Amino acid sequence: MPARIIVHLEPAAGRPPVPPPHTGPAVNAAFLAALRDAGEDALSAALHEIRPPKPFALTPLLDERDRRANASSKQVRFEIGILANSLTAPVLQALAATGDVRIARCQYKVAAIELAGAETFPDLLAGAASASRWTLRIATPVAFFTALEEGVRRVRLFPEPDWVFSDLYRKWNAFAPEVALGKATAQTITQNLEVADYRLTMGEYLLKAGVPPVRGSIGTISYRIADIRHTTAEGRAGLDALIRFSAYAGIGDRTTIGMGHTIPSTR
Template identity: 70%
Template sequence: MNAAFLAALRDSGGGGLSSALHEARPPKPFALTPLLDERNRRASAASKEVRFEVGVLADALTGPILQAFAAVGTVRVARCLYRVTGLELVGAEPYPELLADARPVNRWTLQIHTPVAFFTAREEGVRRVRPFPEVEWVFADLYRKWNAFTSEAALGEGVAETVTQNLEVADYRLTMAEHLLKANVPLVRGSVGQVVYQVADARRSSAEAQAGLDALVRFSAYSGIGDRTTIGMGYVLPGR
């Protein structure tokens, strides 16, 4: 989907935008799902509907990407050519709105629809996949991406401290699943299912910090969680 998305942008006249997104250093300003069916599962020959979603993390790019895709008639994914029958803006919440609508709650549920994983760096020895969505990794990555793409909606100072010192996994129902990163390489593993995070001691977390965490959870619907979110991994939907 990553190649198909960038090619569709390029072929619709957005060649400069396609190149900029491809060459952008991490964190990249977008996230992608793979092809999904009507139940948010990986599309198959039996699917009644097939779609993909783009999460735009830089507010200024929303208009150009929508404009480019409004001119797209077909999308080629691997060897299959799909006719575009509709373009929908599923949600549009600029960062200030995400923060303004956040609530000071201390428990969150994430439904993970495509495998989530964290990959070790080269300096950490043999490259390994860490498939469990550890709370610190998940929220630290969301915090990093939020700060990378907005200066208009600063999160409270207590958010960073709560992420590293006062969050825990409250419950999870996860299974392992495989995901294709690119052709002719082994599939990678990650977790899908449901995970619940909570503030470990609400008395030591301010309402402002909890609202900031709630904003990050809402943000995850656009950014995904974990690594390789531009290649379809870590697609999540927050629950209440």
């Protein structure tokens, strides 16, 4: 069952700490440490070692404006997107047993754990509309990285529709084979989607300490079906379900360290 968990944080003591500009890898380390400390050593190791698609997504430290937490932030939190049915309960139990977390050089106490959303894959699909246009707000940089067999490793900054939806389609079918999206959705993704509008800027994101940050796109982007006559209601509903799924899965690469945190627009 896809779920979204928000971990609200407060200063552990004294003056609120000032987080560094890049906290994605540190949040990943803190999340896995919380699982280990709660007795979920095997789960923590499995989440670290498993090959993509991984069954979770994270955000860096964010504030009340969905921006990177900094000295002026009134609230600090990070979020966890759960993609696999079996993961929600142990993650919630582990977080409930977590008192303090250290993220980079900052010490926080867990103020509250909020289950902000949870929907089964069948419910996501049943609630999908036969829409033809969608808008995403991208809160943390999104990027797509070339594979080793594609030559020198490069970063593709623009969230092309076929990359975004194909990645969501792959994750959906990996974690929900019993309600797998079919050929009608796949064909629309690869042959009938285009960008309708965008307001994007470029931002930097740290993947690993000691390595220069990569670049990615932040802002809003709208996608639409280029020719609705060459689609089916099933295919359009599949796309709408994937947009809703993106709130849990994020988009693009490196979502487990906070890239591609996405907020779909409400209808």
